[in-house]
Amino acid sequence: MKKKTTLSDIAKKLNVTPSTVSRALDDHPRISDSTKKAVLKIAHQFNYQPNNIASALRKGKSNIIGVIVPTSDRQFFASIIRGIEEIVRNEGYSLIICQSDEQTSKEKEKIDALLQIQVDGIIASVAKETTDYDHFKKIRNRGVPLVLYDRIGESLEANAVVINDYMGGYIAVEHLIQQGCKKIAHFAGQQHIGIYQDRMRGYLEAMKAYNIPFNEEWVIESDLIDDTQKILELGKEMTQQLLNLPERPDAIFSASDFAALGAIQFLNEKKISIPDEIALVGYSNDFASSIIEPGLTSIDQYTKQMGNMAAKHFLNQINTKSGEQFTPELTLLTPELVIRASSLRNKHV
Amino acid sequence: MKKKTTLSDIAKKLNVTPSTVSRALDDHPRISDSTKKAVLKIAHQFNYQPNNIASALRKGKSNIIGVIVPTSDRQFFASIIRGIEEIVRNEGYSLIICQSDEQTSKEKEKIDALLQIQVDGIIASVAKETTDYDHFKKIRNRGVPLVLYDRIGESLEANAVVINDYMGGYIAVEHLIQQGCKKIAHFAGQQHIGIYQDRMRGYLEAMKAYNIPFNEEWVIESDLIDDTQKILELGKEMTQQLLNLPERPDAIFSASDFAALGAIQFLNEKKISIPDEIALVGYSNDFASSIIEPGLTSIDQYTKQMGNMAAKHFLNQINTKSGEQFTPELTLLTPELVIRASSLRNKHV
DNA sequence: ATGAAAGCGCTAACAC
DNA sequence: GTGTTAGCGCTTTCAT
Numbered sequence: 001m002k003k004k005t006t007l008s009d010i011a012k013k014l015n016v017t018p019s020t021v022s023r024a025l026d027d028h029p030r031i032s033d034s035t036k037k038a039v040l041k042i043a044h045q046f047n048y049q050p051n052n053i054a055s056a057l058r059k060g061k062s063n064i065i066g067v068i069v070p071t072s073d074r075q076f077f078a079s080i081i082r083g084i085e086e087i088v089r090n091e092g093y094s095l096i097i098c099q100s101d102e103q104t105s106k107e108k109e110k111i112d113a114l115l116q117i118q119v120d121g122i123i124a125s126v127a128k129e130t131t132d133y134d135h136f137k138k139i140r141n142r143g144v145p146l147v148l149y150d151r152i153g154e155s156l157e158a159n160a161v162v163i164n165d166y167m168g169g170y171i172a173v174e175h176l177i178q179q180g181c182k183k184i185a186h187f188a189g190q191q192h193i194g195i196y197q198d199r200m201r202g203y204l205e206a207m208k209a210y211n212i213p214f215n216e217e218w219v220i221e222s223d224l225i226d227d228t229q230k231i232l233e234l235g236k237e238m239t240q241q242l243l244n245l246p247e248r249p250d251a252i253f254s255a256s257d258f259a260a261l262g263a264i265q266f267l268n269e270k271k272i273s274i275p276d277e278i279a280l281v282g283y284s285n286d287f288a289s290s291i292i293e294p295g296l297t298s299i300d301q302y303t304k305q306m307g308n309m310a311a312k313h314f315l316n317q318i319n320t321k322s323g324e325q326f327t328p329e330l331t332l333l334t335p336e337l338v339i340r341a342s343s344l345r346n347k348h349v
Numbered sequence: 350m351k352k353k354t355t356l357s358d359i360a361k362k363l364n365v366t367p368s369t370v371s372r373a374l375d376d377h378p379r380i381s382d383s384t385k386k387a388v389l390k391i392a393h394q395f396n397y398q399p400n401n402i403a404s405a406l407r408k409g410k411s412n413i414i415g416v417i418v419p420t421s422d423r424q425f426f427a428s429i430i431r432g433i434e435e436i437v438r439n440e441g442y443s444l445i446i447c448q449s450d451e452q453t454s455k456e457k458e459k460i461d462a463l464l465q466i467q468v469d470g471i472i473a474s475v476a477k478e479t480t481d482y483d484h485f486k487k488i489r490n491r492g493v494p495l496v497l498y499d500r501i502g503e504s505l506e507a508n509a510v511v512i513n514d515y516m517g518g519y520i521a522v523e524h525l526i527q528q529g530c531k532k533i534a535h536f537a538g539q540q541h542i543g544i545y546q547d548r549m550r551g552y553l554e555a556m557k558a559y560n561i562p563f564n565e566e567w568v569i570e571s572d573l574i575d576d577t578q579k580i581l582e583l584g585k586e587m588t589q590q591l592l593n594l595p596e597r598p599d600a601i602f603s604a605s606d607f608a609a610l611g612a613i614q615f616l617n618e619k620k621i622s623i624p625d626e627i628a629l630v631g632y633s634n635d636f637a638s639s640i641i642e643p644g645l646t647s648i649d650q651y652t653k654q655m656g657n658m659a660a661k662h663f664l665n666q667i668n669t670k671s672g673e674q675f676t677p678e679l680t681l682l683t684p685e686l687v688i689r690a691s692s693l694r695n696k697h698v
Numbered sequence: 699a700t701g702a703a704a705g706c707g708c709t710a711a712c713a714c
Numbered sequence: 715g716t717g718t719t720a721g722c723g724c725t726t727t728c729a730t
Contacts (some may be wrong), residue, residue, distance in 0.1 A: 004707095006706095006707055006708085007707065007708065007709095008707080016716075016717085017716070017717055017718080018707085018709090019706075019708090019709075019710080019716075019718080019719095020715085020716055020717075022707095022708065022709060022710090023709090023710095023715095023716085024510060026709090028715095030715055030716080031715065031716080032715060032716090035715080035716085049464060049465060049469065049491075050465065050706070050707090050708085051406075051706085051707050052465050052466050052467060053402055053405045053406045053411060053466075053467050053706090053708095054706070054707035054708045054709090054722090055707075055708055055709075056402045056407050056708095056722095057402045057403050057406050057706090057707080057708080057712085057722050057723070057724090058707080058708050058709050058721080058722050059401075059708085059709070059710095059722085060722070062402060064445075064466070070422050071427065072422075072426075072427040072430060072446075073421075073422070073423070073424045073426075073427030073428065074422070075422045077421075077422075078420065078421040078422030078448075079422065081421060081448070082448065082450075082714080085448075094414075094445065094447075094462050094466060095445070095446075095447070096443065096444070096446070097421075097444075097445070097446040098432070098443075098444070099427075099431065099434075101431075113443050116398060116399065116401050117396060117401050117402075117413070118400065118401060118402050140352075142398075228636055229639075232639075232640075261640055265640070265642075268642065287577055287637060288636060288637045288640045290578075290581075291581075291610055291614070291640055291641050292635045292640050292641065292642075293614075293641075293642050294618065301726070327708095337419040353723095355724085356723065356724065356725095357721055359722080365700075365701085366700070366701050366702075367723085367724075367725090367727080368699085368700075368701065368702080368703095368724095368725075369700055371723095371724065371725060371726090372699095372700085372725090372726095374712050375725090377699095379699055379700085380728070381699060381700090382699080384699080384700085399723090399724085400723050400724070401722035402722090402723080402724095403706090403722070403724040403725090404723080404724055404725075405706095405724095406706050406707070406708090406722090406723080406724075407705080407723080407724050407725045407726085408706085408724085417718095426714065451703075585716085629704070690724095
């Protein structure tokens with residue numbers, strides 16, 4: 001195992017000081033071209049690798065950004081990570097990605113670990129369990145920039161980027177109405193989570209706007225953040241529940257693709273025709289939505305763009321950090337309806 | 350923004366030296382209980398957070414492990430990450446997760462970045478593009494422990510953990526044979542990648558073992574690591590290709606679930622009955638395999654266990670690092686067949 | 699049981 | 715254009 005080359009090794013070789021070498025490698029303007037060249041040459045020859053840790057200690061900044069995802073196995077989060085990376089790599093930052101597994105306890109642990117590692121900032125989406133945000137406040141108290149995305153703790157003073165879930169709910173339901181549906185049910189997520197509240201609000205407002213009567217029994221709230229298999233089952237159960245109702249709905253807007261997929265499986269089994277007897281729209285445009293028969297209409301979220309924006313927020317914050325008053329900014333992204341067979345009644349329109 | 354508390358802040362407060370404080374926090378045996386208590390109290394009061402960077406610089410170790418995944422949006426990799434974390438968190442390591450996006454160039458970049466950050470080890474799966482392994486050799490040359498998982502560069506001297514893909518291929522095809530299939534096609538992955546070679550070998554050996562004739566035309570090799578949508582399309586095209594053959598196969602063993610999903614969609618469209626006319630088995634047991642109609646029989650890989658094993662390899666390596674000769678170890682995990690309707694001909698067995 | 703002192707490798711203010 | 719010096723915060727050997 002070779003000994004690592006340091007700045008002073010190079011300095012010695014060239015009979016200069018480490019500072020000169022440091023500056024030369026930094027392409028400092030006041031270093032002569034000849035020394036720069038010499039340094040570069042030796043550095044290469046010695047296979048010099050800068051010691052980031054030393055530099056971080058000295059500069060008080062690690063060039064690492066912590067990213068917290070509730071779970072990394074969804075295209076949703078993977079794509080956001082890619083979006084973040086796209087932006088920050090040019091600025092020399094590395095990402096350290098952590099999963100909270102939707103648990104507040106792990107979320108706390110990860111935040112502590114990240115702070116201990118001295119990250120330069122944290123970009124996070126809050127776990128479904130989380131209702132108390134003290135651990136997030138801690139981040140800001142330490143003077144570490146915080147950016148939230150998608151699931152943002154209300155009441156948290158931080159830059160954030162979210163999809164317009166209200167609009168997502170609205171256009172989903174508006175589409176169903178335009179397809180001639182009049183009795184629209186809703187699989188809602190837990191209402192303590194902002195995004196699910198917003199989707200529900202969109203649902204309600206769209207119905208109101210088109211004078212569609214609202215029936216309390218058609219709204220079923222449940223935990224839509226879970227193991228996919230479980231949500232699938234849940235979707236089946238909730239569909240069963242709707243079918244048992246005296247007045248059966250003719251459409252379902254599900255705040256989760258997986259619940260909608262379960263519904264489709266269940267309806268297929270019961271030989272209930274989709275979309276003619278019951279039309280469906282899901283949320284988040286998961287890969288499986290294009291696989292199921294009939295294809296599930298869904299709301300696509302611009303995840304990569306979301307990652308981009310989160311990264312930009314972070315960079316902004318870094319650059320305005322000193323001095324002036326911090327006023328949190330919220331970026332609202334616009335979702336898009338992806339239409340498939342599950343909702344397409346007017347086939348010739 | 351508060352100033353951070355350091356060891357000497359605490360030391361000053363207690364009229365002792367930083368060394369004592371350091372030792373006290375380390376629970377060093379030769380520090381009196383009274384000072385320990387005092388230090389702990391003040392540390393807590395001052396909300397002391399150890400500066401990991403300083404410690405890393407001093408100790409020459411960062412307690413960070415770099416993990417490289419080709420892409421993080423597959424359950425496969427997410428689950429492996431979880432498996433790794435489960436093991437190393439107790440040892441005080443953090444993970445820094447990077448995506449190579451299947452590109453050799455990014456793979457190199459990431460490795461450089463990780464080395465620069467001074468990670469204590471790297472756990473990686475190689476990108477599909479990669480055929481030259483110099484950048485991996487660099488890791489070992491630096492004396493940084495390297496563990497490979499799933500896609501391991503042949504010829505690379507490193508600890509590794511892989512699924513027994515040969516067996517995966519074998520049991521998949523054996524199952525088809527037992528269901529009465531006699532003309533079994535294979536969607537093969539690129540043969541420069543070990544796992545696809547092995548799956549193909551399993552296919553060939555199982556046929557040989559049961560005296561099933563082999564037809565070259567029934568094997569179609571293609572790039573099975575790509576955007577899921579693309580593989581889906583590919584699956585359709587390959588299926589079309591098989592149907593055009595003078596002698597049409599009665600089963601397909603696909604080295605990728607996604608290609609098999611495409612096949613199912615295509616066959617459904619053409620009203621060709623599954624599994625009676627054509628039976629199917631996929632590979633990796635993706636979520637979508639349980640969603641499609643009929644359900645796709647597939648090979649499940651014990652991903653979390655794979656992560657666990659990779660982590661253990663890393664820890665072993667850390668502990669035997671000094672001195673003795675390094676002999677790479679390979680762990681072989683056993684895959685499992687998950688049977689669904691796409692292959693179940695003998696429905697009453 | 700504690701202190702003194704040196705140093706991990708790099709950077710930056712200040713010199714000249 | 716380059717050197718000097720000091721220090722980031724922590725650990726650890728050698729003292730006592």
